[in-house]
Amino acid sequence: MSLLKTRYLRRKRVLTLLVILTLTSTLFSVTAYSFLGFYNGFTNYAGEESDIIAVYSKTGGTPFSGIIPLSVADRVTAVEGVVAVSPEAIAPSTINDQSVFIRGVIPQDLNALNQLTILQGKSISFNNTDSCIVGKSLADRLQVNVGDNILAFSILSKRYVELQVVGVFQSGSSLNDEAIVPLYVGQWLRGISYDQVTLVRAQIDTSQTNSNLIYTEIANKTASSPAPSVTPSPTQKNDVQKQMEALIPLAQGNIKVGDIGIEESQQFMASYLDRYGISKDTLVILSVVVLVFASATAISAITLFVRQHSSDIDIIRAIGVSSRKIKTDLIVKMVIWSLIATALGTAVSAAVITAFQGLGYLQVLSHTIVFQLDPVVVAANFILLSVLIGLNIARMEFKQ
Amino acid sequence: MQSLAFKMLFRKRGTASAIVTIALLVALVTAVNCLVNNINAQTNVIGQLANQGETFLITSKDASSLSDSHIDQTIINKVKNNSAISYATSQQITQATLTTSRGDFTVTLRGVDNVRAFLQNSKLRVDGLVSKENEANVGIILSKLASLGKNDVLNLTFNGELTQIKVVGITQTNEQSDTEITMPLSTLQAITGNSNTVSFVEFSLKDPSQAHKVLGNLTETLPPNVKVTGIRQVATFAQDINNQTVVFINAWSLTIYVVMVAASYVVASRLVNESEYEFSLLKALGAKRKITFTMILIYVLLVALVGCIVGLSLGIVGSQTAASLVRWVWGNTFLAPFLEVNQAAQILSLAFAASFIGCIYPAYKGTQRIGGENPP
Numbered sequence: 001m002s003l004l005k006t007r008y009l010r011r012k013r014v015l016t017l018l019v020i021l022t023l024t025s026t027l028f029s030v031t032a033y034s035f036l037g038f039y040n041g042f043t044n045y046a047g048e049e050s051d052i053i054a055v056y057s058k059t060g061g062t063p064f065s066g067i068i069p070l071s072v073a074d075r076v077t078a079v080e081g082v083v084a085v086s087p088e089a090i091a092p093s094t095i096n097d098q099s100v101f102i103r104g105v106i107p108q109d110l111n112a113l114n115q116l117t118i119l120q121g122k123s124i125s126f127n128n129t130d131s132c133i134v135g136k137s138l139a140d141r142l143q144v145n146v147g148d149n150i151l152a153f154s155i156l157s158k159r160y161v162e163l164q165v166v167g168v169f170q171s172g173s174s175l176n177d178e179a180i181v182p183l184y185v186g187q188w189l190r191g192i193s194y195d196q197v198t199l200v201r202a203q204i205d206t207s208q209t210n211s212n213l214i215y216t217e218i219a220n221k222t223a224s225s226p227a228p229s230v231t232p233s234p235t236q237k238n239d240v241q242k243q244m245e246a247l248i249p250l251a252q253g254n255i256k257v258g259d260i261g262i263e264e265s266q267q268f269m270a271s272y273l274d275r276y277g278i279s280k281d282t283l284v285i286l287s288v289v290v291l292v293f294a295s296a297t298a299i300s301a302i303t304l305f306v307r308q309h310s311s312d313i314d315i316i317r318a319i320g321v322s323s324r325k326i327k328t329d330l331i332v333k334m335v336i337w338s339l340i341a342t343a344l345g346t347a348v349s350a351a352v353i354t355a356f357q358g359l360g361y362l363q364v365l366s367h368t369i370v371f372q373l374d375p376v377v378v379a380a381n382f383i384l385l386s387v388l389i390g391l392n393i394a395r396m397e398f399k400q
Numbered sequence: 401m402q403s404l405a406f407k408m409l410f411r412k413r414g415t416a417s418a419i420v421t422i423a424l425l426v427a428l429v430t431a432v433n434c435l436v437n438n439i440n441a442q443t444n445v446i447g448q449l450a451n452q453g454e455t456f457l458i459t460s461k462d463a464s465s466l467s468d469s470h471i472d473q474t475i476i477n478k479v480k481n482n483s484a485i486s487y488a489t490s491q492q493i494t495q496a497t498l499t500t501s502r503g504d505f506t507v508t509l510r511g512v513d514n515v516r517a518f519l520q521n522s523k524l525r526v527d528g529l530v531s532k533e534n535e536a537n538v539g540i541i542l543s544k545l546a547s548l549g550k551n552d553v554l555n556l557t558f559n560g561e562l563t564q565i566k567v568v569g570i571t572q573t574n575e576q577s578d579t580e581i582t583m584p585l586s587t588l589q590a591i592t593g594n595s596n597t598v599s600f601v602e603f604s605l606k607d608p609s610q611a612h613k614v615l616g617n618l619t620e621t622l623p624p625n626v627k628v629t630g631i632r633q634v635a636t637f638a639q640d641i642n643n644q645t646v647v648f649i650n651a652w653s654l655t656i657y658v659v660m661v662a663a664s665y666v667v668a669s670r671l672v673n674e675s676e677y678e679f680s681l682l683k684a685l686g687a688k689r690k691i692t693f694t695m696i697l698i699y700v701l702l703v704a705l706v707g708c709i710v711g712l713s714l715g716i717v718g719s720q721t722a723a724s725l726v727r728w729v730w731g732n733t734f735l736a737p738f739l740e741v742n743q744a745a746q747i748l749s750l751a752f753a754a755s756f757i758g759c760i761y762p763a764y765k766g767t768q769r770i771g772g773e774n775p776p
Binding site for chain 2: 016020092153162193249301303356361362364366
C-alpha cells in the first residue's frame, strides 16, 4: 500500500471535515461518558476499591431500602482478614425541597474506608447529636455553609431532624453529594430501630479472606448461636463500637443468613442496575446507537468532501492512478483524521461534561456525574468512525 | 422561474439523504424525550401513590430551620379547632448548656404544650414518668451521653442564667427527641422568657386522604407569614429526581443540536456543490445573488422542516414500537413512551433554528462563488 504523493486535498475542506468528524465523535463521547459516569458513580456508591465488600439485604429493591441487623457488623469484624467495618443507614430525604441522601455512620469507621478531607469547619464524632457534615457538591447545591441549620425530612419514614452543618468535606467518591450524620440520626430518618442498618461495608485483606468466606463464617456462627445478643456481643469490638454500644440502646437482633448477601461493593451495586437491564455493555451499545443516528451527518460530510475534490480526483485518475489506490489513499488519510477527531472529541466531551457538572446540570439520583476516561469508549469511538469512513469510501465510484 | 428552480433542486438525489440526516438527529432527541417522559410519569405516579403523610409542620414562611422559626403562639388554637385534625402540639426549641459530672454539653431543649401527646405520637417508651410543670424528660441517647438518670437534677444555663429541673423519666422515641430534653412549653418559656411565640406547630390529620382539602381550609385561617410543610415529602423528592433527569437530557440534547448545525452546513454545502449548473443557469436567466442566497436558505429550511416532521414521527413511533417489543418480550407493562405537544414544538423550533444557523455560511459562500459577477 503506497499513498499518493500529490497534495490534492484542500486544507480548508480537510479542516471542515475534521470539525464534523470531531462533532460526531463528541456526541458519541458525551453520550458514552455521561452514561458511564452515571453507571460508575452508581456502582462506586458503596466503594470502588476491590477490597471493599458490602453486606446487604437481598430483599431490598434498591440499595437504600434493604434492612439488615446491626449485629452483622460485629460478625464481620470478628472474621480474620477484615481490616475495617462501617455499618451505615442511608436515608433518602429532602432539604429545602431538594432531594438528598443522608448517610448515618460511625464517623471513625467511615474514615477507615473513605478518607474525607475537611474543607471548612470540622468533622463530626459519634457524640455530635445534632450535627452533620456535608459533601462539597451538596453544600454548593443546597447553598449551605458551616454554622447553618438545615431541616431534613425523611422519605421512607414520618420523621424530620434539624441539624447544624459543622463541616464541609471533599471525598474522591459519591459521598461528595451526601450529608454525613451519626448512625442513629440516619436510623431515625430511615425509620429503622437502633439495631438495624441498611448496609455494612467492610475493607478486607484480599490475601486472607473474600466475600464468600465471610458469608460462610457468618452462616456458621449464626447456625451455632441462632439468636445472638447484640449487647454484650461475643465477638471482638473496637473502641468505637464499644462507644456506640454505650450510647445507643441496642436490642436483640436475629440474623437471617438467607436474607443477607455479601459481595464486592461494585458488584453489589451493579446487581441492582442489572435488575433493570442496565450494564456497562448496554450503555456502550446505547451510545453506539446514538452514533449510528448521527452517522448520516458524517457520511454526508465525507461524500461532500470527496465530491468537492472530484475534479482533482478525475485528473489523478486521468494520469493512470487506479481507483483502488485513490480510495486507499483517502481511507488512510481519513482514518488518521478520525484518530485526531476521536482525541479532540474526547477532549471536548471532557470539557463539556466538566462544565455542565460545574453548573449542576449533570446529576442523576442526586449524585453528580463525573467524567472518567475509558479506553473502551475511546477505542469504540475510533473504530466506529474508521468503519464509517471505510464503508463510505469503499462504496463510492470514481469516474473512469 | 423560481418555482422551476426549486423543482430542479428538490429532484436532486441528495435531497432524500439530507432529509434523512436531519430526521435521524431529530428522531434521536424525540425518542429520548419520549422515554424520559415515561420514566418521569411513572415516578410521579409512584410519588402520588405513596402516603403523603398525615403529619405537618407550621413554621414561619422565611425560616429554613425550626430554630429560626417564630410563630404566634395562638396559632395552635386555630389548628386544634379544626375537626379534621387528630393531634396538634405547639413547640419551642432552643439551645442551652447542660452541666454534668461528665462536663458541659450543648443540648436542645424542646418545650411542648402537651408532652404526653407529643411523646405518644412518637410511639414513646418511657422509663419513669412523663414530665409536668418544672420537670423534664431526657432522651435515651442524651441520658447515656451525659450519664443522666431518673430523679437527677439538670443544671441548665440559658443566657447566663442557671435553672435546675428534675428529670422524671428517660424517653425513647427513635426520633430526635432521644438526644434532647423535653419539657412542658410553660417550663421552657419560663427559662427563655419568651411566652409570645413558639418555634412551630406539629399536627396530624384524622384522614390523610383529605389532606388537600383540610390544608386548604386551614391555610385560609392562618396568618400570611406562616407556611405548612408536610413531613414526608415523597412527591417533592420524586419531582427533584425527575428535574435532574430532565436537566441532564436537555444538556445532552444541546450536543445533538450542535451536530444538527453541522448537518445543515453539510446539506447546504452539498447543495451548492452539486447544483452549480442549476444556479449558473439561473444566473444566466438574470437571477441576482440575493435570489440564489434565498433559494439555498429556503431549500435547507424546507429540508429541515420535512426532516423534523419525519424525525418527530420516527422518534415517537420508534420509541413506542421499541416499548411494545419490550412489553411483548419482558412483559413490562409500565413502558409507554410519549411526547407532549410543547416538547414537540420545542424540538421542532430548536432543530429549525440549528438548521438555519448551519446553512447561512455555506449559502453566503456559495452565492459568492456562483453569482460573483451580479450585484446583490
